Amino acid sequence: MFRYFQIAARNLWQHRLRTSLVGLAVALVTAVFVLLTGISNGTQNTMITASTTLLTGHINVAGFYKVTPGQGAPVVTEAKKVRAIIEKEVPEVESIVERGRGWARLVSDSSSLQVGLAGIDIETEKGFDGVLQIESGDLSKMKETDAVLLFQKQAEKLGYKENGKKVPVKVGDRLTISAPTPRGTNNTLDVTVVAIAKDMGLMSQFSIFMNNTGLRRLYQMNDDTTGALQIQVKHFNPNDRTGLTALRERIGKVLQQHNYTLLDNNKPVPFWMKFQDITRESWTGQRIDLTLWSDEASFLENFAKIISVLFGMVIFTLVVIVSIGIFAVMWVAVRERTREIGTLRAIGMQRFSVMTMFQVEGVILGVIGALAGAVMGLAIAGLLNAAHIKIAEGMQLFLFSDHLILLPTANLVAWGVGIITVVIGLASIVPSVIASLKKPVEAMSHSG
Amino acid sequence: MDTIVSIRDVVKEYSLGKVVVPALRGVNLEVKKGEFISIAGPSGSGKTTLLNLIGCVDTATRGLVSVTGQDTAQLSESALTRLRLNTIGFIFQSFNLVSVLTVYQNVEFPLLLQRKLNGAQRKERVTQLLTQVGLLDHAKHRPNELSGGQRQRVAIARALVADPQIVLADEPTANLDSATGAAIIDLMKELNHTKGTTFIFSTHDHRVMQHAQSVVRLADGLISGRETAAQAVAHSLGVEQAKAS
Numbered sequence: 001m002f003r004y005f006q007i008a009a010r011n012l013w014q015h016r017l018r019t020s021l022v023g024l025a026v027a028l029v030t031a032v033f034v035l036l037t038g039i040s041n042g043t044q045n046t047m048i049t050a051s052t053t054l055l056t057g058h059i060n061v062a063g064f065y066k067v068t069p070g071q072g073a074p075v076v077t078e079a080k081k082v083r084a085i086i087e088k089e090v091p092e093v094e095s096i097v098e099r100g101r102g103w104a105r106l107v108s109d110s111s112s113l114q115v116g117l118a119g120i121d122i123e124t125e126k127g128f129d130g131v132l133q134i135e136s137g138d139l140s141k142m143k144e145t146d147a148v149l150l151f152q153k154q155a156e157k158l159g160y161k162e163n164g165k166k167v168p169v170k171v172g173d174r175l176t177i178s179a180p181t182p183r184g185t186n187n188t189l190d191v192t193v194v195a196i197a198k199d200m201g202l203m204s205q206f207s208i209f210m211n212n213t214g215l216r217r218l219y220q221m222n223d224d225t226t227g228a229l230q231i232q233v234k235h236f237n238p239n240d241r242t243g244l245t246a247l248r249e250r251i252g253k254v255l256q257q258h259n260y261t262l263l264d265n266n267k268p269v270p271f272w273m274k275f276q277d278i279t280r281e282s283w284t285g286q287r288i289d290l291t292l293w294s295d296e297a298s299f300l301e302n303f304a305k306i307i308s309v310l311f312g313m314v315i316f317t318l319v320v321i322v323s324i325g326i327f328a329v330m331w332v333a334v335r336e337r338t339r340e341i342g343t344l345r346a347i348g349m350q351r352f353s354v355m356t357m358f359q360v361e362g363v364i365l366g367v368i369g370a371l372a373g374a375v376m377g378l379a380i381a382g383l384l385n386a387a388h389i390k391i392a393e394g395m396q397l398f399l400f401s402d403h404l405i406l407l408p409t410a411n412l413v414a415w416g417v418g419i420i421t422v423v424i425g426l427a428s429i430v431p432s433v434i435a436s437l438k439k440p441v442e443a444m445s446h447s448g
Numbered sequence: 449m450d451t452i453v454s455i456r457d458v459v460k461e462y463s464l465g466k467v468v469v470p471a472l473r474g475v476n477l478e479v480k481k482g483e484f485i486s487i488a489g490p491s492g493s494g495k496t497t498l499l500n501l502i503g504c505v506d507t508a509t510r511g512l513v514s515v516t517g518q519d520t521a522q523l524s525e526s527a528l529t530r531l532r533l534n535t536i537g538f539i540f541q542s543f544n545l546v547s548v549l550t551v552y553q554n555v556e557f558p559l560l561l562q563r564k565l566n567g568a569q570r571k572e573r574v575t576q577l578l579t580q581v582g583l584l585d586h587a588k589h590r591p592n593e594l595s596g597g598q599r600q601r602v603a604i605a606r607a608l609v610a611d612p613q614i615v616l617a618d619e620p621t622a623n624l625d626s627a628t629g630a631a632i633i634d635l636m637k638e639l640n641h642t643k644g645t646t647f648i649f650s651t652h653d654h655r656v657m658q659h660a661q662s663v664v665r666l667a668d669g670l671i672s673g674r675e676t677a678a679q680a681v682a683h684s685l686g687v688e689q690a691k692a693s
Contacts, residue, residue, distance in 0.1 A: 003553070003560050010548035343544040346505045347606070348533020348561045350526060440505040444544070 004353070008361035011333065022322075022329050023369040026424060029318045030373025031380060033416040036311040038381045038408035044304045046401050047297065048238045050200055053131040054118070055207075056296035057097070057230025059248050061086065061255070062271055063263065063288040064278050065182065072278045073182035073219070074101045074271050077286050079226040082255065086231065089254045092247055094234045097124050100215035101227025103272065104179030106148075106208065108158035108169055115154070116207035116272065117177070119215030119227060126232070137171035137195030147194040147211045148175065151204035155196050169193055177210070181220050189218040201396050202300055228271070241294060248290045255288055263289040270296045319420060323427035330362055330431035341435050342443025355429075355436040362428025366421040373420075374413050381406040452614060452646050453479035453502050458511030460497050460669075471497040473669040474511070479648060481613070484640045486657050486677075487650040489666035495650035496618055498666065502648060503536055503616045504528045516613060533561055537607030539617035539636075539649075543599040545591040551602050552578070552587040558610040577605040581635060597628035601635065608639060615639075617649035621656050633659045 012019045052058060061082060066072040076082060083096050100119020105112050122128065122142035129139050132149075141147055150158070150169065158175065159168040169175070171193050178188045191210060216225065233247065252262050265277050271289065294301060334341070341354055389404040396402050455477040462469045472494045479485060479502075487495045500506035501513050504520050513520045516535055520528060537558075538544075545554045555577055559570045578584040581601040583594075591599055600620060607615050617636065621629030633656055640647050649656075657663050658677045665672045 003557065006553075007546065007548055014548055339544065340546060342505075343538075343540070344546070344557075345529065346503065346532060346538050346544075347558050348529055348610075350529050350561075353561070441500050444505070444540075 004357040004360050005364070007357055008364050011337070011361060012364060015333070018329060018332075019365065022325055023365055023372065025322045025325050026366060026369025026420065027373035027376055029315075029322045030370045030416055030420050031377035032318055033315050033420065034374055034377025034408045034413055035381055035384075035406065036315055037412045037416065038377070038406035039404070040304070040308045040311050041409060041412060042405035042407035043307055043401075045407050046405055047201075047300050047304050048293075050131050050203055051297035051300055052232075052236075052238075052293050053127050054200070054209075055203060055300075056291070056293045057228070058233045058236050058293050059231045059244060059251065060228045060291045060293075060296060061231065061251065061288060062101070062228035062291060063286060064274075065286050066278070066284045067182060067184075069282050069284055070279050071182070071184065072275065074227055074275075075182070075219075075221065075225050076227070076229060076288065077225050079229060080224055082260070082288075083229055085254060085258050086229070086251060090247070090251055092233050093231050095126065095232045097121070097126075097230050097232075098212060098226040099228045099230050100210075100212045100219075101271065102179055102215060102219060104177045104218070106154075106158065107176040107178060108160065108173070110160040111158050113154060113157055117179070117215055117218075118207055118209050119212035120209050121212045132200075133198040135196045135198050137193070139195050141194035142209065142211055144192070144194065145211050145214045145217070146189070146191045147214065148177075148191040149195045149197060149209040150193055151197050151208070152199050153204065154208065155193070169196075171196060177218055179218055181218075183220065187218055187220060189214060198402055199396060201401060202303060238293070241292070244292050244294075248292060252288075252290050255290075260288050261286070263287040265289075268292070268295040268298055270299060319423050322420075323423050326362060326365065326424050326427040327431065329365075330358060330428040331434075333361065334358065334431045334435040337435075338438065338443045341438055342440045342445075345438070345440035345443060351436040355432040358432035358435050359425065359428055362432070363421065363425045365428075366424030367417075369424070370417040370420040374417050377416075378408060378413065381408050450481045451478050452481045452483075452516060453477070453648070454512070454514040455498070455501070456512040456514075458498075458501060458508045458513060460494075460501065460506070461509045470669050472501075472508075475666075475669070475671055477664060477671060479614075479646060482640070482644045482646055484637060484647045484659075484661045485649075486660035486663045487648065487666060488652060488657055488663050489650075490652055493666040494669045495652075495666055497669075499616050499618050499648065499650055502614070503538060504532050533558065533610065535613050537610065537612035537615040537645075539600070539603050539607045539615065539620045541619040541622045543591070543596075543603045543623075545599060545602055545606070547591055550588050550590055551583060551594070554591065554602055555605045555609050558606060562610055573609060574605075577609050580639070581605045595628075596624050597632065600624060600628075600632050604632070604635060604639075608643075608645065611643075612645065614646045614648065617647065619650055619652075621651065621653060626655060629653070629656060 061076065062074065063076045064072040065075045065077055079098060086093060098121060102117035104115065104117055106115050120142065122139065135152060142149060155168040159166050173193045175191050175193060176188050177191055178186060181187050191214060256262060265274055344354060384404055385406055390402060391404050455475055458472055458475045460472040462471055475498060487498060489495050501508050502515065504515060515531065523531065552574055556570055556574045559565055559573060565573060578587055581604055583598060583601055586594060586598060621632055624632060636647055637659055639645055651657055660677045663675050663677060665675060
């Protein structure tokens with residue numbers, strides 16, 4: 001085998017120009033693979049980190065309270081009791097935060113926006129300031145009852161004209177929130193902008209953060225009512241949906257044992273997509289809705305999946321193109337070395353060995369090209385991350401960040417190198433088989 | 449002496465489009481173990497075809513080709529390859545060395561395919577052969593760094609390294625000058641004497657023919673006779689003189 005390797009390596013070296021060009025093509029495809037999977041993984045990771053910090057817990061104990069069958073509010077009553085039960089009986093829980101939920105109109109002097117409301121107790125929120133990038137203001141002031149946090153784009157949309165120029169809402173400006181309460185009446189609350197954060201893609205398009213007490217005041221709810229108990233679990237692994245689902249089932253059983261009724265509707269969608277179904281059902285009172293982070297962020301996850309699919313298609317196309325290139329190169333190599341093949345067959349080399357010899361050549365080309373491409377891709381990814389490249393606004397929506405984040409993990413790079421090497425190896429199979437099937441006498445008399 | 453190659457009523461035809469071209473038209477030949485014979489004849493007489501059939505790199509259209517008592521038509525491709533590896537050594541007109549391997553590696557290659565000897569034994573065997581052909585000093589050279597004569601000597605070493613019973617040489621001196629050609633034939637002859645290896649080589653050069661024990665004369669795909677070297681040389685010279693006049 002070593003001799004086949006040696007022959008293959010030397011043949012590649014002998015045709016240095018051709019080897020370099022094909023190797024470069026393989027390297028470029030691998031580098032593109034590393035970069036695109038890096039972006040895809042970076043997007044996925046940003047989305048998971050951002051959504052599990054700002055939007056949802058790993059598991060959410062939420063629910064709906066209906067005064068009448070046709071009128072429901074996304075609240076959990078007896079929140080403190082529910083929280084105590086879970087903290088006592090589910091050891092996998094690391095922390096629980098209360099989040100108010102609502103849907104309201106945010107009104108400035110000159111404009112208004114329909115937004116989702118997320119009520120937070122800033123002192124209990126871990127990692128919040130690590131995920132949000134505060135552009136202006138002070139996040140700690142979210143402890144004020146009338147505090148709200150907006151994102152840049154929202155501040156611009158709510159802005160007003162001054163000397164013919166649109167000026168965004170600033171920290172310290174007063175806004176009004178108007179929302180329908182569970183009692184069926186509208187209520188308003190005057191709030192103060194205490195911080196403006198950088199946009200975070202799709203997530204920052206439709207929701208704002210406000211003080212939890214302020215949110216309860218808006219909806220005229222007592223202190224023991226909240227929108228959701230967001231549970232952060234120990235050793236969270238976003239890919240372990242089975243483990244999280246099992247834990248959710250267990251939390252459900254625990255709550256049922258304490259006489260809580262669970263919502264029948266367990267579609268994997270965010271709570272606001274369930275309103276229509278809920279109001280069609282005849283029950284009234286409290287129903288607990290247990291959701292996973294992936295349910296609440298499913299609409300975001302779909303975008304991440306679309307990006308992965310698009311990038312996958314690009315990579316697939318490139319791999320096919322480079323495979324055709326390898327096929328052509330190996331074909332030429334077989335033609336050029338037909339006499340040599342004939343000689344080797346004549347002196348006693350078996351067909352399988354001839355095939356192996358050419359296969360080794362393809363694999364060497366694939367491995368070296370793919371490894372070089374992986375290094376190139378990682379280096380470019382590092383440079384792009386360091387350059388903190390701002391991405392176009394349209395793209396920010398789908399990449400969940402205002403700048404490009406590439407996260408090419410060792411696992412992904414290894415997969416990339418492996419897949420590309422295997423594909424290149426496969427591309428060289430047909431020429432190798434053709435080489436091995438040649439009759440020695442015909443191969444030796446080959447000219448050209 | 450035992451018969452090592454037996455050819456009976458062998459016909460070989462090639463198809464060139466719709467035209468069937470006969471290369472051998474019913475050839476009979478017996479070669480004994482340890483013989484040093486030449487196949488002579490003009491270009492297109494069927495010398496190379498006959499060597500290819502004996503060397504099991506081609507198959508006859510009809511007739512029997514038996515090598516070391518084995519009917520080659522009954523052997524699988526894999527068995528034929530093993531037969532070539534273990535029984536037959538080839539020396540080609542244009543040397544056919546693997547250009548990316550060194551002299552040493554080219555000679556060692558059949559031993560690697562055989563997988564019978566370990567590294568040390570292979571080294572000993574290759575060194576012995578290279579010494580015999582006078583190229584030990586060139587062991588690390590690549591074929592393109594050698595002269596034609598040196599390359600042919602490497603080819604001879606490669607042909608003999610696996611200790612074959614038969615060595616087939618297709619016009620081994622055709623691409624060499626006369627002095628080098630004579631030296632190559634001398635070398636082959638010496639190996640024939642010392643090791644008892646059967647040599648069958650094709651040529652149309654009477655200076656080469658004269659070294660053979662016997663000369664099989666081929667013309668138009670048929671064996672026209674089997675002569676001693678002296679008869680063959682006289683025959684060749686007579687033909688040449690007739691052509692000249």
